[in-house]
Amino acid sequence: MADKSKLWYLENFNLFSSLKQDSMMELNKISLEKEIGKNQPVYFPNEPSNSIFMLKTGRVKISRYSKDGKEMILAFINPGEVFGEMAYLGEEERTDIAITVEPSFICAINKNDFAQFVEKNPALNLRLTRLIGLKLKSYSERIEDLVFKDSKQRVISFLLKLAEENGKKVGDQMFVKPFLKHQDIADLTACARQTVNDVLTDLRERGIIDFDRKKLIINNPDALRVILK
Incomplete structure (x- = not known):
């Protein structure tokens, strides 16, 4: 990690590929990076949804648990992907749990800071809407698979x-x-x-x-x- 800056990783997220250099510098300024070991939580259900996360390296599992403790895995997050993005849409509390499945480097951005950043870069809002729409479509298709296949x-x-x-x-x-x-x-x-x-x-x-x-x-x-x- 020492030979690659946080800015370098942010520039390689598809979500931000069209941003100008001054916008990337601002994004770099408002984001915090975390190094998290294997099998460690990023967030839990019912926690306040305060941040948007971007995975730089490693892997993260997104799951939900039923009342009887049964786990349902929703997705695996790979490097270059965003997660916890429902906070941007006004989610007050997390409904799922995010846990690393291998040592990971993650960027976190406060949802209010991120909302202000998106206001200055309106094209980003369209990309986020499309990203969230694709994720919801993927979840819907998984449910159909469970029912019909x-x-x-x-x-x-x-x-x-x-x-x-x-x-x-x-x-x-x-x-x-x-x-x-x-x-x-x-x-x-x-x-x-x-x-x-x-x-x-x-x-x-x-x-x-x-x-x-x-x-x-x-x-x-x-x-x-x-x-x-």
């Missing part, structure tokens, strides 16, 4: 969405780094871990995908789409 289809649908949102296309293949643990996929798709393992193994044996702990390669995305029809 069986466990195998849910895993395959998840792989395709993961590749579309975080992957890189090289020829006909799609590469995703890093890949998730089987238990994480199970939690995100409401499946048993063994089900995830069986589906992934079957797809690999058929040559449709390949994977290890560090990456997922989808050799034939169309074959996955056919299974979902």
Whole structure:
């Protein structure tokens, strides 16, 4: 981290890519960076929603818990992504919990300071609205998957969405780094871990995908789409 400044990381967030240098300097001034160890909370449910967060390095898990203590994972946040953004829309208290899944560097901005910053950069408001809309759409699609798809289809649908949102296309293949643990996929798709393992193994044996702990390669995305029809 020592060789890269906070400003350098802010400049590499897609959300801020169109801002002018003086705006970036102001953003740098109003943001605070935090280094948080693995499996540490960023915020808890019912805490005041005072800040917007941006993940510079590491990974963060966003979850909700039912009254009986069952965890529902909503998303994994990767470097370059914003989270806790509902504070910007007037959320008073957090409804979910954010926990690091590996050592992370995070930028935090007070929501009032951020609102004033957006007023000076109105194009940013459109980007934020689109970002929040896409996240809500993603959550809605996950709920539809849970209701209308069986466990195998849910895993395959998840792989395709993961590749579309975080992957890189090289020829006909799609590469995703890093890949998730089987238990994480199970939690995100409401499946048993063994089900995830069986589906992934079957797809690999058929040559449709390949994977290890560090990456997922989808050799034939169309074959996955056919299974979902």
